[in-house]
Amino acid sequence: MLVFIIRRLNLFFFTMLLLTLLTFSLSFLFPGDPLVNLSGQINATPQQLEQLKLAYKSDQGIMQQYFAYLSHLAEGDLGLSMASQTQITSEIINLLPATIELSLIALMLAMFVGIPLGFIAAVNHRKTADNIILSVAMLGYSVPVFWLGLVAILVFSIQLGWFPSAGQLSLVYEIEHVTGIQFIDILLSDSVYKWQAFRDASAHIVLPACVVATAPATIFIRLARSSMLAVLETHYIKAARAKGLTFRQIIFRHAVRNSLLQIIRHIGLQFANLVTIAMITEVIFSWPGIGRWLIESIYQRDYTGIQSGLLVLSTFIFIVHIVTDFIYAALNPLAREHNHGTS
Amino acid sequence: MNLLDIRNLSIELVSGNKPILAVDRVSLCMKEGEVRGLVGESGSGKSLLAQAIVGVLDDKWQVDADRFHWRGTDLLRLSLEERKAIISKDVAMIFQEPMACLDPTTTIGEQLEEAVDSRQLSGYFWQKRQQRKAAAIKLLHKVGIKHHEFCIRSYPHQLTEALCQRVMIAIALATRPVLLIADEPTAAMESSNQGQIFRLLASLNQLKNMSILLISHDLENVTHWTNTITVMYSGQFVEAGTTEQIFNHPFHPYTRALVDSSPKANMLLPAKSRLMTLPGSIPILQHLPIGCRLGPRCPRAQQACVQAPKVKNHHGHQVSCHYSLKDTY
Incomplete structure (x- = not known):
């Protein structure tokens, strides 16, 4: 280890x-x-x-x-922003947490929706449920994210009025900036309107998180489906059936764990994709994150900003990559424990 | 009364435009406490037959039989669930690659414990947990593993192939089966480990009166351990009889060739001479010959062989051939 x-x-x-x-x-x-x-x-x-x-x-x-x-x-000195002549480090410290918040929530959403759906599709291989889930996944994967974001705003915030269309939190709430991650700040603050602010922040994140999560979720559906199908073909599943275990026991005790391991390896890879989508979504939903800031600095030819934004976002993606590697190793005994006699 | 009585079992592969008859009307009969060898080349449908008996074949295989009796009950009349309940209670199976047959992410202990039949346990669930643990350790002792704490904590990839096969046997014993189907239990194993596994199976047969269906491609190796042998070729029944009958007086040209191809059986063979083999190789599933599938390779084949022969019974020695070697002895 x-x-x-x-x-x-x-x-x-x-x-x-x-x-x-x-x-x-x-x-x-x-x-x-x-x-x-x-x-x-x-x-x-x-x-x-x-x-x-x-x-x-x-x-x-x-x-x-x-x-x-x-x-x-x-030393933490990334230079001044060419556009605003302020310290880039302080801008990034202000903006990066919002992106982390959005992308991590979107990743969770994509995993918790995508992976179980993929498992359901694999268990009902070549049946109606499988076909429906697969075609929905195909559709979700091929819809462009900027179009989806605009349609989501049009339907859910303008026509139905369920969710706000822009920003991270309504301006009426005053929340002190501590960690930068909105939900943690709200919980830390001693405002009387804490829970209203919490509800407002949740309402704000629903639409952008769903839009960001759509494409990765469809990829997770397909990953989960194919890895579950591969696991169901293996000898140990056959042996477990011969042992007399019920289908439920086989799925929950053996199949899910083994196929999850295969999926976790891909999360790191998918995360880079997800952050790219999150950058576009931040522009659409005016989310005060680093993606929107980076795209704006491209428009304004803010070369220092482009450099530093690139560096910070890549580092973030890479750290997530390594963390998933550690999670994979922690869950997989084959990576964790060496063979006896080989040490 | 026979333990297992199967008559004319066929297995069809239904994928593709034309169904392929992978196993063609094979009969198998086993008595209580008997060790029967099921011998044939690779691709002759032995494993398919075994998996069909246990009922772990995929949906793409379709199984039909004229008769499928288990200790006198007709399993064909029962529903799928009832059949599965009876089979999983009384029949256990061990597979070719033991390491691939154990879940790589679960410890040996957990896999053993979940195999323990809950009907053997009593009391509340916390008591049952203890009993399960005790039962798992007992099972490991039964198959000759002394360091049970060590084994229970291990993952399959930390054990050797032979130890994994012992664990597989322990899992198979957990339900106290009447019949154990061993599908090439010693393939890819060193000969000293092979001997250990076979001795373990033999002692289980003698001490617990457990019947064993021993599947192998190696006739010579199996003869030490079996009472009776069934030979298959390319999914067809060839010959069945006691080990002596099969080994000393094979009636079928294919069995004859199998026996002749082993140097131990014909001591008369002069040194450095060629071993007897049949020309050609086993046909692939897409191009099966009609009638007797041995036809194109058989030295005794004649015109009648394009019709599949009926099984003839000579004092318990069954053979499926138009021109059997019975008269030559």
């Missing part, structure tokens, strides 16, 4: 190194002065430029420049 952890951390380290190399090289590839691209100070006076040159060591070799950039990253 220790070797496993060291391996993952090693992978994390080198991937981060490559990622910073990429963002560092972006400052040279973007039009304009690399120094301005890195620091984001577009209106700097000549003296300030001299100071920046010293800080980023841009008169020295490329390796020194890279290490200077790394040390700035390590």
Whole structure:
């Protein structure tokens, strides 16, 4: 297990190194002065430029420049935003939790809806239930997310008026910013209207979370279905039937656990996809997250913002990836416990 | 009274445009306390027949039989659930690859405990849990595993192939079966481990009077342990009789060839000479010959062989051949 952890951390380290190399090289590839691209100070006076040159060591070799950039990253200094001339780090700290909240809730939603549906489809293989679930999954997968978001707003917030169409929380509630994750902040606050605020925040997240979750849920349906079908074909299921267990016992005791293991491996991969969808959805629903901010900085040619947003989002996706790897190892005895005699 | 009496059991593969008759009217009869070998090449439908008896075949296989009696009760008259209840209570099966037949994510202990028949237990559920544990440990002792704490905590991939097969046998014994079907229990195992497994099966047969249907592709290996043998070829019944009858006086040309192909059986064979084999190989399911399926390979085949022969009984020695070797002895 220790070797496993060291391996993952090693992978994390080198991937981060490559990622910073990429963002560092972006400052040279973007039009304009690399120094301005890195620091984001577009209106700097000549003296300030001299100071920046010293800080980023841009008169020295490329390796020194890279290490200077790394040390700035390590201090949490991502430069100024070219568009708003504010510290990017503080903007990201304000915005990233909203994205984490939205994408994690959407992931949970996709898993809790998709995986059981996939299992139901596999158990009723080639029957009506299977066909219905599969065609719904096909439909959900092929619907474009921006269209789905707009239609959802049109139907559920404009025509039916069930859910609000934009934002994270109604402006009437004043919630102190502690962790940035809205639900935790609401629960931590001592406002009298805590529970009303909680209900309002839940109403706000329903539509965007459902829209984000649609495509991953359909992928989970298909993943769960195929892995359950593969498990049901195996010898140990046949042996369990010969043992005299009922179908229910076989499914719940043996089949579900084994097929879940196969699905967990794919969650990390699907998460990158989900975050991309979440970025578009944030724009549609005016969700104050980092995805919307990143797309806006692309529009405004905020090169520093693009660099830092890229770095932060990739790191987030990669951390989730590694966490799912650990969950997989914790659940799977084959990855966790070594064979006797092989050690 | 016979323990198991199967007459003309056929298994059809229904997928595709034309159904394929994988097992063609095979009969099998077993007495109490008997060890019967079921011998044939790979692809001759032995495993299919065994799985059809236990009832674990997929939907794509269709099973028909003229008669299927278990200890005198006609199972064909019962509903699917009743049949399954009787079979899973009295018949147990062990498979070829023991490691693949144990759930890789569940400990051996849990898998053993869930196999223990709840009818053997008494009391409230917390007492039952204890009894289940005790029963699992007892089962492991029965199959000769002494370090039960160690084994119960292990996952299947942590044990050797032979230990896994012992665990499979322990699971099979959990319901106290009358008949144990062993489908090539020692395939892919070293010969010393093979001997252990066979000795364990033999002792279970002698001590508990448990009948065993031993499926194997190796006639020579099986003869030490069996009382009677049934031979199959390409899904058809070939010959059945006591081990001595089959081994010393085979009536069917195919059995003759099987016996001749083993160096132990014909000691007269001069050194460095070729072993007797039939030309060709077993036909694939898509291109089965009509009539007797051995026809194209049989040295004694004649025109009548395009009709499937009827089973003839000579003092308990059954053979299915138009030109049996009976008169040559």
